[in-house]
Amino acid sequence: MMKYLLEALAYLPEPVKTCILRHPQAKHVEELRLRRGQPVTCTVRGVEIPFPVQAGEELMQVMIDRATERSPHAVMNMLCEGYLILPGGHRMGICGTGVYREGKLRTMRDISSLSIRVAREIHGVADGAVGEVMTRGSSVLCIGPPGCGKTTFLRDLIRQLGSLYHQRIAVVDERRELGACIGGVPQFDLGPSTDILSSVGKAEGIEMLLRSMSPQWIALDEITAMRDVRAMVQASYCGVRFLATAHAESFEDLKARPVYQSLLREKVFRLLLCLNREKELLPMELSA
Amino acid sequence: MIRVLGAVMVLLGATWIGIRKTLCYLSQISQLKALSTSMEMLQCELNYTMYSVPKILDLISERSKAPWDQYFSQLSGEIGKGTPRELAARRSLEACPKLNLPGDALLALLEFSTALGSYDLDGENRICKLSSLRVSQSLERLEREKGPLVKSYIALGASTGIALIILML
Structure with missing residues (x-):
């Protein structure tokens, strides 16, 4: 620490x-x-x-x-x-x-x-979710209040999916918080089969990765803009799955925010993981 | 015989002083040309890679001719250490005894090194452009003066030698 x-x-x-x-x-x-x-x-x-x-x-x-x-x-x-x-x-x-x-x-x-x-890397925080994510094989959205550890959780989820299940994951690291690459080398362990696109906007990055890296999963931290949501909806038609985080206290809070409504309407995500301030993880299935 | 030998030595010595002056002058021209190239490369790196100033200086140092490789490497180290910019520029100059620039170009280099890394990209580009212009002007002046000055240095050396010989004989 x-x-x-x-x-x-x-x-x-x-x-x-x-x-x-x-x-x-x-x-x-x-x-x-x-x-x-x-x-x-x-x-x-x-x-x-x-x-x-x-x-x-x-x-x-x-x-x-x-x-x-x-x-x-x-x-x-x-x-x-x-x-x-x-x-x-x-x-x-x-x-x-x-x-x-x-x-x-x-x-x-x-x-x-x-x-x-202070950014922290904690191995094992996604232990309880990685199996569920793989079994369902559908896009996952992790929500929670600021400071509850969404980014740390997403980082560990990416690492475990790559190292345990050999999944091909591409990360759009717009703010360089997930991989924190310096000179092309990630400062955090994101697993052996992760491609990281740093400092590129999410919408632009999703398009680039789809065209060039054929990922099975695309990971994004903090979805906040409508254009990012539009890019995700478009990409979800191509069969790629998402691992993402968003600021919201609860599912009700998420539904109330206009930017996420189209994501829910288009059913991009099937699994919602709610993190609370006590760092507890509550999975929730979104109806098909 | 000894007088003749002495006269020859005085003549050669005086001519050598003229030649030394000329070589120093030519080295200024060659260093200014290399500096101009390095500044162009630096501006390209600033715009293309947008790396931090110390990293760009390291890259330029690898690609520059002596003594600029040493100057840029030293400047990178000083800026990376957090030395105040002006002091960093002065220390880098002191670390390169082989640097030989005319006064106006030296001032342009000091100001350029001090301003580097203070502004946004537009500002950095303006600084690069202004400094390149000042270096080019200095270079043009030297080139313009090269022919007549080189001849006069050699002539001055030779005639001083001859004058000494006449006096000695």
Whole structure:
């Protein structure tokens, strides 16, 4: 567990890092938060713990410089969406003042808040679901509230389907959180038979993978846009199955969200896996 | 006999100084040409691969001629370590004693190295374009002055030698 935290803390100057690591709850840190002029905080089991270090301009600039490798041009797309993916799959959220040119968001200046969400790889979290997924052989949607471990679950599901059942899986890793590839090498274990398409939009990625990699499964994290849903519906007619996640507290919550209604109407998914805040997994069959 | 030998040595020495000056001048031209090529490659990598600046500098270092390979490799290391940009550029220059550039090109290189990795892609492209232009202008000036300057250096060396010989004899 400390390995992931150390990776995420690498973007902080040494004194701040040491201060956090000395805390007795350090190994359970889920998130770091820095707000300009406020103490640095760490979230442990949903509770923010303040540290006696103030987040000033210099500290934030050091973190941004390290996270972008002093190359904003290389991460401008992510920066304009308010986040950066760091080596190891950790996500840095960014708040500041947007700079627009010709009606388009070009960059962020005057950074006011930063958050680093510590990504973790836990083998075995999908043990209870992988058999069910293979037996049914149909697309699976995993839902749950933010921070309940949907991405970690999906990662392990992909790994197990590939390594235990030799399934050919293609991942559209738009935000590079699933595989977190660096230099083409995934930082997380996604199994031996997984093809990873990084930093490509989901809709575009689904089309590319269908054309080029003939996958049995396509995995996607966090379906949020209508165009992604449309691409999934189209692809489902081609016989490919999906492993996906979405933000929703329950099936009722999912049904209430317009973006997912067409997915349910077209019956793209037959198996729903609901994760709750206690990390319990509740399977639910969607009627044919 | 000894006088004649001394005179010959003085003449050769003075001419050698002229030739050294000329070689130094030609090396400036050759280094500027190589720098111009490296900057072109760097801009292509920026636009095509969008890798981080240290990685692009490493790639350019592998493909550049000496002494630019050493300069870009050093700059990549310094930027990767988090050294402030201007200091990184200065340290990289100091690490390459074989670098031999005219003042205007040196200033252009320092400003280019300092600005690299500060902007979005549009900004980086503008910086590359501006710096390439300054390097080209410096190169053009050197090329323009090359013929007459080379001749005058050699003539100056030779005539100084002859003048010394006359004085000695």
